[in-house]
Amino acid sequence: xxxxxxxxxxxxxxxxxxxxxxxxxxxxxxxxxxxxxxxxxxxxxxxxxxxxxxxxxxxxxxxxxxxxxxxxxxxxxxxxxxxxxxxxxxxxxxxxxxxxxxxxxxxxxxxxxxxxxxxxxxxxxxxxxxxxxxxxxxxxxxxxxxxxxxxxxxxxxxxxxxxxxxxxxxxxxxxxxxxxxxxxxxxxxxxxxxxxxxxxxxxxxxxxxxxxxxxxxxxxxxxxxxxxxxxxxxxxxxxxxxxxxxxxxxxxxxxxxxxxxxxxxxxxxxxxxxxxxxxxxxxxxxxxxxxxxxxxxxxxxxxxxxxxxxxxxxxxxxxxxxxxxxxxxxxxxxxxxxxxxxx
Amino acid sequence: xxxxxxxxxxxxxxxxxxxxxxxxxxxxxxxxxxxxxxxxxxxxxxxxxxxxxxxxxxxxxxxxxxxxxxxxxxxxxxxxxxxxxxxxxxxxxxxxxxxxxxxxxxxxxxxxxxxxxxxxxxxxxxxxxxxxxxxxxxxxxxxxxxxxxxxxxxxxxxxxxxxxxxxxxxxxxxxxxxxxxxxxxxxxxxxxxxxxxxxxxxxxxxxxxxxxxxxxxxxxxxxxxxxxxxxxxxxxxxxxxxxxxxxxxxxxxxxxxxxxxxxxxxxxxxxxxxxxxxxxxxxxxxxxxxxxxxxxxxxxxxxxxxxxxxxxxxxxxxxxxxxxxxxxxxxxxxxxxxxxxxx
DNA sequence: AATCACCTCCAAAGCGCTTTGGACATTCGT
DNA sequence: ACGAATGTCCAAAGCGCTTTGGAGGTGATT
Numbered sequence: 137x138x139x140x141x142x143x144x145x146x147x148x149x150x151x152x153x154x155x156x157x158x159x160x161x162x163x164x165x166x167x168x169x170x171x172x173x174x175x176x177x178x179x180x181x182x183x184x185x186x187x188x189x190x191x192x193x194x195x196x197x198x199x200x201x202x203x204x205x206x207x208x209x210x211x212x213x214x215x216x217x218x219x220x221x222x223x224x225x226x227x228x229x230x231x232x233x234x235x236x237x238x239x240x241x242x243x244x245x246x247x248x249x250x251x252x253x254x255x256x257x258x259x260x261x262x263x264x265x266x267x268x269x270x271x272x273x274x275x276x277x278x279x280x281x282x283x284x285x286x287x288x289x290x291x292x293x294x295x296x297x298x299x300x301x302x303x304x305x306x307x308x309x310x311x312x313x314x315x316x317x318x319x320x321x322x323x324x325x326x327x328x329x330x331x332x333x334x335x336x337x338x339x340x341x342x343x344x345x346x347x348x349x350x351x352x353x354x355x356x357x358x359x360x361x362x363x364x365x366x367x368x369x370x371x372x373x374x375x376x377x378x379x380x381x382x383x384x385x386x387x388x389x390x391x392x393x394x395x396x397x398x399x400x401x402x403x404x405x406x407x408x409x410x411x412x413x414x415x416x417x418x419x420x421x422x423x424x425x426x427x428x429x430x431x432x433x434x435x436x437x438x439x440x441x442x443x444x445x446x447x448x449x450x451x452x453x454x455x456x457x458x459x460x461x462x463x464x465x466x467x468x469x470x471x472x473x474x475x476x477x478x479x
Numbered sequence: 480x481x482x483x484x485x486x487x488x489x490x491x492x493x494x495x496x497x498x499x500x501x502x503x504x505x506x507x508x509x510x511x512x513x514x515x516x517x518x519x520x521x522x523x524x525x526x527x528x529x530x531x532x533x534x535x536x537x538x539x540x541x542x543x544x545x546x547x548x549x550x551x552x553x554x555x556x557x558x559x560x561x562x563x564x565x566x567x568x569x570x571x572x573x574x575x576x577x578x579x580x581x582x583x584x585x586x587x588x589x590x591x592x593x594x595x596x597x598x599x600x601x602x603x604x605x606x607x608x609x610x611x612x613x614x615x616x617x618x619x620x621x622x623x624x625x626x627x628x629x630x631x632x633x634x635x636x637x638x639x640x641x642x643x644x645x646x647x648x649x650x651x652x653x654x655x656x657x658x659x660x661x662x663x664x665x666x667x668x669x670x671x672x673x674x675x676x677x678x679x680x681x682x683x684x685x686x687x688x689x690x691x692x693x694x695x696x697x698x699x700x701x702x703x704x705x706x707x708x709x710x711x712x713x714x715x716x717x718x719x720x721x722x723x724x725x726x727x728x729x730x731x732x733x734x735x736x737x738x739x740x741x742x743x744x745x746x747x748x749x750x751x752x753x754x755x756x757x758x759x760x761x762x763x764x765x766x767x768x769x770x771x772x773x774x775x776x777x778x779x780x781x782x783x784x785x786x787x788x789x790x791x792x793x794x795x796x797x798x799x800x801x802x803x804x805x806x807x808x809x810x811x812x813x814x815x816x817x818x819x820x821x822x
Numbered sequence: 823a824a825t826c827a828c829c830t831c832c833a834a835a836g837c838g839c840t841t842t843g844g845a846c847a848t849t850c851g852t
Numbered sequence: 853a854c855g856a857a858t859g860t861c862c863a864a865a866g867c868g869c870t871t872t873g874g875a876g877g878t879g880a881t882t
Contacts, residue, residue: 234577
């Protein structure tokens with residue numbers, strides 16, 4: 137049943153039926169009722185393509201699943217991020233069109249997005265340092281917002297990001313204030329742009345207090361529990377082991393925790409752990425009033441909300457200058473960090 | 480630049496240009512070259528809506544983000560599943576259209592899918608017991624496949640599932656064979672249909688050996704690390720604590736592990752742990768040759784592949800009878816399970 | 823009684839593509 | 853040399869919706 141048939145069955149024109157259904161004022165309340173009723177009865181569902189073709193709006197935004205083919209890992213942050221974005225978009229009647237970014241076929245990456253009209257804008261996640269995709273998106277001339285950013289060209293596009301540098305600086309200072317001077321950093325892989333900024337924050341805090349860096353207690357890898365466990369185990373076996381760990385994700389912190397326990401040490405007493413917490417719904421850091429880890433927290437679901445919000449604004453008024461949101465993470469003190477043990 | 484303009488600029492008809500671009504045989508190699516070149520030069524991108532409207536195929540499938548508004552948790556399995564689905568779909572040129580399922584507006588759940596033409600079929604995830612959405616999908620008359628199933632109406636629709644019952648039966652038997660007779664079950668929330676079947680497998684294995692069940696060492700909740708930790712701690716404090724735990728997810732198992740360590744017990748020696756492992760890429764169970772936990776494993780990314788494959792088949796030949804795939808999980812022995820301690 | 827504004831509705835022109843049903847040359851078999 | 857087969861291209865009809873630019877009728881205003 138299409139609009140034409142529906143109109144015919146009512147003895148009305150398509151125009152009137154369309155207007156009645158879409159809430160335009162130039163149709164009497166009586167006919168509107170009649171039309172709505174008939175539509176319901178016939179199970180009429182407008183064709184989104186036809187509508188989109190006529191209106192020029194796709195009512196959908198694109199999202200690329202951040203996944204480099206090499207390391208077949210899916211960003212654990214993805215599901216919460218997308219939930220946040222979808223949530224906000226749904227309110228405005230927008231859908232999300234997902235596509236997979238594999239590095240090989242870089243040119244073909246945005247295949248579906250390349251065919252015009254499928255989406256009104258795009259959200260890009262997890263940019264790498266010097267990510268070429270940003271230029272690609274710019275060339276496409278489609279509104280887009282980046283979750284995260286690439287340090288060099290900050291001002292030329294729209295992004296929303298957490299203040300990674302500040303968060304890690306603050307976390308480090310927290311540990312320094314507790315008397316720790318030998319702090320290990322377990323970072324994410326440094327191809328991710330945010331990892332750089334996190335390290336910078338860490339290093340800034342150290343050098344501000346005149347502390348130098350020991351590369352032996354700095355590592356970076358894909359953020360898994362295993363990684364945290366292995367790296368912590370190795371570092372704790374050093375002649376002068378770190379008294380504190382700063383990790384890039386809760387999962388890594390959990391690995392560190394396991395290593396600490398395996399060594400027969402006590403977390404928060406013998407060894408402190410501070411982590412960043414993306415606020416993933418399935419991986420909560422204890423509860424709000426009783427966190428497990430001391431953590432800089434910035435829920436990624438909220439990031440999704442903001443990215444969506446920003447993109448919608450951009451779609452509405454395409455000529456707005458590049459707009460940025462920088463979120464501050466909140467430092468929550470938990471039992472995992474305590475005064476440095478006196479030697 | 481649209482097809483019309485492109486054709487005009489070449490002095491050809493739209494028909495010819497369209498055919499040249501889409502690889503139809505009735506166009507000379509020379510013109511095909513010329514057209515392709517011009518298209519590239521002008522950056523011509525066909526409008527997916529117009530094409531879809533003309534062909535009748537959307538070249539996209541719908542996916543509902545499984546999320547009940549109440550428990551604001553995003554299924555951790557989602558990202559890997561969707562990666563698998565996207566992977567397979569991309570090969571065939573299909574996109575994924577995501578939408579959010581909130582329980583409140585049940586009727587409105589498939590809003591975007593309801594507007595015809597956006598997708599050619601749907602994948603539904605994480606069905607609840609007696610899930611009404613399946614009937615809804617059937618009524619829509621659109622091809623769909625369910626990841627998981629609802630026990631009662633197995634045969635009326637297309638699904639792919641893991642043999643949850645068998646997996647948990649096997650896991651339980653493994654523990655029984657090791658001499659454990661007091662086994663705790665930490666299940667997922669039982670609103671999820673698969674949780675039922677897992678429990679059934681567990682109970683079957685027990686009753687086969689004439690063992691009865693102690694409800695005090697059976698629990699079910701959202702599968703987080705915290706839950707595993709808390710439940711295990713509580714159960715280990717019982718007068719007759721369990722000597723083994725069977726958990727529904729790696730995250731829960733990690734929580735159990737933490738509780739065991741906190742109690743000063745040794746995993747695999749004092750207390751055994753067996754878990755199901757969804758093979759999430761960001762939460763690996765050790766490595767293939769050195770697993771951390773004894774686990775029944777069935778990578779959910781593969782589930783995504785299969786669901787997509789199945790759906791594509793269904794879209795191609797809509798009249799195929801309901802088609803089912805049941806995957807067997809593989810039991811991998813790790814150091815987390817060992818002989819029951821002699822009393 | 824004539825004018826005006828307003829309300830309610832409609833015909834038809836797109837939106838940009840695919841595809842049907844030929845048209846017009848050119849080449850082939852005999 | 854002639855009809856048939858083949859190769860190459862085209863005009864135009866959709867696909868199902870929105871939206872422009874009126875048309876006709878009603879009641880209020882002058």
